[in-house]
Amino acid sequence: MGAVWVYSEIYAGRPAPVALELISKAAELGEATAILLGRDAAGAASVAGEYGAARAIVDARADYDEHLAPAAVPTLAALVRERQPALLLFATTYDSRDVASRLATRLDRGVVTNATGIEADGDGFRILTPWGANTIAVCELTGPGTRIVLVRPKAFTAVNSGGACAVEQFAGPLDAATTAIRVVETVEETTQGPLLSDSKIVVAGGRGLGNADNFGLVEELADALGGAVGASRAVVDAGWRPYGEQIGQTGVTVKPDVYIACGISGAIQHLAGMKGAKTIIAINKDPEAPIFRSADLGIVGDALTVLPQLIAEVRRG
Amino acid sequence: MLDFYAVDSLLGPEQRAIRATVREFVDAEIVPNVRGWWDRHEFPGAIKERYGALGLFGANLPEEYGCAGVDDIAYGLINYELERGDSGLRSFASVQGALVMYPIYAYGSEEQRRRYLPELAAGRLIGCFGLTESEGGSDPGAMRTRARRDGDGWVLNGAKMWITNSPIADLAVVWAKDDEGIVRGFVVPTDTPGFGAPTIESKMSLRASCTGEIVLQDCRVGPEALLPRSGGLKSPLGCLTQARYGIAWGALGALEAVYTCARDYAATRTTFGKPIAGRQLVQDKLVRMLTDHSLGLLMAHQLGTLKGAGRMTFAQVSMAKRNNVRVALNGARAAREILGGNGITTEYPVIRHMLNLETVDTYEGTHDIHTLIVGREITGLGALE
Amino acid sequence: MRILVCVKQVPDPNTVVYQIDPGTKRLVRDGVTNVLDPGAEVALEAALQLAERDGESTVTVVAMGPEDAEDAIRRALAMGAHDGALITDDALAGSDALGTAKALAAAIGQIGFDIIFCATESTDGYSGMVPGMVAELLGIPHLSFIRSLEVRDGVLTGQRVIALGYQTVQCPLPLLVAIASGSHEARYPALKGIMAAKRKKVEEYTLADLDLDPDDAGEAGARERVLELLPVEERQAGVIVEDNGDGAARIAELLRQRGVL
Numbered sequence: 001m002g003a004v005w006v007y008s009e010i011y012a013g014r015p016a017p018v019a020l021e022l023i024s025k026a027a028e029l030g031e032a033t034a035i036l037l038g039r040d041a042a043g044a045a046s047v048a049g050e051y052g053a054a055r056a057i058v059d060a061r062a063d064y065d066e067h068l069a070p071a072a073v074p075t076l077a078a079l080v081r082e083r084q085p086a087l088l089l090f091a092t093t094y095d096s097r098d099v100a101s102r103l104a105t106r107l108d109r110g111v112v113t114n115a116t117g118i119e120a121d122g123d124g125f126r127i128l129t130p131w132g133a134n135t136i137a138v139c140e141l142t143g144p145g146t147r148i149v150l151v152r153p154k155a156f157t158a159v160n161s162g163g164a165c166a167v168e169q170f171a172g173p174l175d176a177a178t179t180a181i182r183v184v185e186t187v188e189e190t191t192q193g194p195l196l197s198d199s200k201i202v203v204a205g206g207r208g209l210g211n212a213d214n215f216g217l218v219e220e221l222a223d224a225l226g227g228a229v230g231a232s233r234a235v236v237d238a239g240w241r242p243y244g245e246q247i248g249q250t251g252v253t254v255k256p257d258v259y260i261a262c263g264i265s266g267a268i269q270h271l272a273g274m275k276g277a278k279t280i281i282a283i284n285k286d287p288e289a290p291i292f293r294s295a296d297l298g299i300v301g302d303a304l305t306v307l308p309q310l311i312a313e314v315r316r317g
Numbered sequence: 318m319l320d321f322y323a324v325d326s327l328l329g330p331e332q333r334a335i336r337a338t339v340r341e342f343v344d345a346e347i348v349p350n351v352r353g354w355w356d357r358h359e360f361p362g363a364i365k366e367r368y369g370a371l372g373l374f375g376a377n378l379p380e381e382y383g384c385a386g387v388d389d390i391a392y393g394l395i396n397y398e399l400e401r402g403d404s405g406l407r408s409f410a411s412v413q414g415a416l417v418m419y420p421i422y423a424y425g426s427e428e429q430r431r432r433y434l435p436e437l438a439a440g441r442l443i444g445c446f447g448l449t450e451s452e453g454g455s456d457p458g459a460m461r462t463r464a465r466r467d468g469d470g471w472v473l474n475g476a477k478m479w480i481t482n483s484p485i486a487d488l489a490v491v492w493a494k495d496d497e498g499i500v501r502g503f504v505v506p507t508d509t510p511g512f513g514a515p516t517i518e519s520k521m522s523l524r525a526s527c528t529g530e531i532v533l534q535d536c537r538v539g540p541e542a543l544l545p546r547s548g549g550l551k552s553p554l555g556c557l558t559q560a561r562y563g564i565a566w567g568a569l570g571a572l573e574a575v576y577t578c579a580r581d582y583a584a585t586r587t588t589f590g591k592p593i594a595g596r597q598l599v600q601d602k603l604v605r606m607l608t609d610h611s612l613g614l615l616m617a618h619q620l621g622t623l624k625g626a627g628r629m630t631f632a633q634v635s636m637a638k639r640n641n642v643r644v645a646l647n648g649a650r651a652a653r654e655i656l657g658g659n660g661i662t663t664e665y666p667v668i669r670h671m672l673n674l675e676t677v678d679t680y681e682g683t684h685d686i687h688t689l690i691v692g693r694e695i696t697g698l699g700a701l702e
Numbered sequence: 703m704r705i706l707v708c709v710k711q712v713p714d715p716n717t718v719v720y721q722i723d724p725g726t727k728r729l730v731r732d733g734v735t736n737v738l739d740p741g742a743e744v745a746l747e748a749a750l751q752l753a754e755r756d757g758e759s760t761v762t763v764v765a766m767g768p769e770d771a772e773d774a775i776r777r778a779l780a781m782g783a784h785d786g787a788l789i790t791d792d793a794l795a796g797s798d799a800l801g802t803a804k805a806l807a808a809a810i811g812q813i814g815f816d817i818i819f820c821a822t823e824s825t826d827g828y829s830g831m832v833p834g835m836v837a838e839l840l841g842i843p844h845l846s847f848i849r850s851l852e853v854r855d856g857v858l859t860g861q862r863v864i865a866l867g868y869q870t871v872q873c874p875l876p877l878l879v880a881i882a883s884g885s886h887e888a889r890y891p892a893l894k895g896i897m898a899a900k901r902k903k904v905e906e907y908t909l910a911d912l913d914l915d916p917d918d919a920g921e922a923g924a925r926e927r928v929l930e931l932l933p934v935e936e937r938q939a940g941v942i943v944e945d946n947g948d949g950a951a952r953i954a955e956l957l958r959q960r961g962v963l
Contacts, residue, residue: 068862068871070834070844094822094830094864098846101799101834110798110925113829126929132720132729136932142925150829180843181873184859189867201962225962237884243863249828250883258962260953268720269828275937279960281953287585287942294937297956301945309950317963330773334780334896342890372893385893395893
């Protein structure tokens, strides 16, 4: 098997958690190379090595930080054209999607998105991706050249094997179409509590809560349990909650020990983001709600009645 | 839309789009809120701007007067979807469109049309229709309200009863007999001295709609108030034909609501270890409801086709209003029964629709009056006179 | 400004459970209710609001799809778009994201534009690839996940949603913006709009009109090939109980078993 590359977003000086998942997977499939672009690339490279990267290609210029993610496209295009890795992995995040879509076009390559599994198959790969409500499609990318695949977060496990990687410096080109955008400011709309994607306990709310004010009960329960707050797309669309809390196909994927869904019907798009939870508890008025089909414990009832009682129980310990 | 006989396939793209838009609106803004309005006996005043923005008022009148200019079938579909939400909130639009805007359009001067119709279409003005009097609605020719000539204007005296929208209206289309005993229509601003509109309280039907009286005590109006092309009882009856046409569609919307609720309830409610939908007596009720809905919808669609071609008769409208409202009412009663005890609370929409339909069965010509209109048509012998 | 909005017709996500046809290995689109993608409606809303503030802009919607995708365009016209373009050709069936983007970019290139709007992703395919691909093919920048925007003196200033908040970004026109779902509340098409839409123009484009080969788009051009379809592993059924006042206690009990309490 040839080289498997991972475009690794850098977060707080390290490859993002999902990048580490991909690097560990790449190491399983072949010789893993992490592509790290930006100020903190050199430091991030050593972490990539610990998680299985044999090589890191590093371009530590700040241009990548000062522009939006697509600034990486010309660099990646130059590298891929020159070295033709067998597989190039991206995470299914907004930034990586922006990079992958432009890169695939520039290289005239197909892409598979939302992958949840990859298997080597002769010269190519079998790529698993959920399609529709109850199907997984096994796909391949045809034609010559590098396969570009976007993988859902938490599809693979990051494994720290304590290795180290060879670091190669590379100075990629930049171009106007991807650097014309200026970032004027970045504003954090802080959320309290643990980071949703990593929390062991997630309490999520949906339309069934009736209105934005009632979401306070979800926050209270999450607080009492030391967990994070999540939301369905419907309530994010309705403006009750910020995007950062959206769980599902679009938004955050979570894999907590316990997931408590309050007034969430469980549309397939939502299930895609949380069905990896070890234990799923659902409270919903509608006995037909699809969420119950995935629940270990389902309470057919009004979340507005059950939540205050549950908060009291939890506080009692 | 509940559509067992694929009436949808008879619709054009604009008709479908219009139905979809009204359906979405009803699902988003009426269905989630109507229970509260109905329980509190509250007309949601803010809805007039929403109807206006969507173009629901007088939607079948021409675009040059600020209306949407939709065809008769689309107009019917609007009524259907609104009444799927609530008969009272459909009545609110029907009165404005068929009983206020239509007479101004049909019997008014060009100046009256230009002055009132765009404002009424946008919901910036709300109107009501004063024909029925307390002595009985089925015999409008016996009306006591009088319009006495006074200089170049008129002085109105009398009282009207069961007037939808009257307490909230900005203007009233009032029907009165002139000095020669000829019924004439007048557009009366409700702030005219001598005009009063007390509210009728404690209705157990159409509780999300506002109903009142009209009291006219030496109410003096200028010559511009007269609808110049009105004359004789056929003028207000012409308005009722428009309204009855809309009701023939609207009642089926209510039937869809109660049928859907009963079917879904029956599918999940279990007795003796089995959903009640699997019981023969329940299936019988559901099948009757759906058959009535299908027949009614086909009749309404054909009625609309005839109306569009200018071939709809008075008796055809009567038959459709008579039938479709009564089957909706019967369906609502059957649905109420299927829901058992839950059928008597407004937590489910069934009893609200059922109680609303008692009014719809009565107004715009009672069930019995329509029987006699059709009876006269087919026998040539009038039982009404 | 000449504003273009890419829209798509999709099976109604509110009523249709998305199924894959085992024969064609494509999403079942026959016999289901198709609607204008709710995400595209939000993008169109953002475009219409920009045009209304500006007062001198035209909004053109562009869609690729079968002939009945014109219904989705008509809905967009009823909401207030000025005219539409439908790319429709039997050879386009089975296009992958890049094939779709090539067709859209070719039509957009012919129509001309100052700014292009689209949804961040479609509701049926949700790959989120098409916006970046169209922009790349046209050689213009693109901004994804935009929740609000303003254009002044040929420069767009917008808020781009990120995990922990937002970024304020600026870019001179021409460019493509992908609008975050839920960032704008799409209007209902008013009845007058529906009636007016009937009279608005929808231009049709075939592959030949766009100078594209079947190898560029459609099934023939698609690089993503579905080998087989597997059923999703269902979770083992759990316990579903009606809340008779003990719902909270049952949850607490399970949390204790799991060592959370």
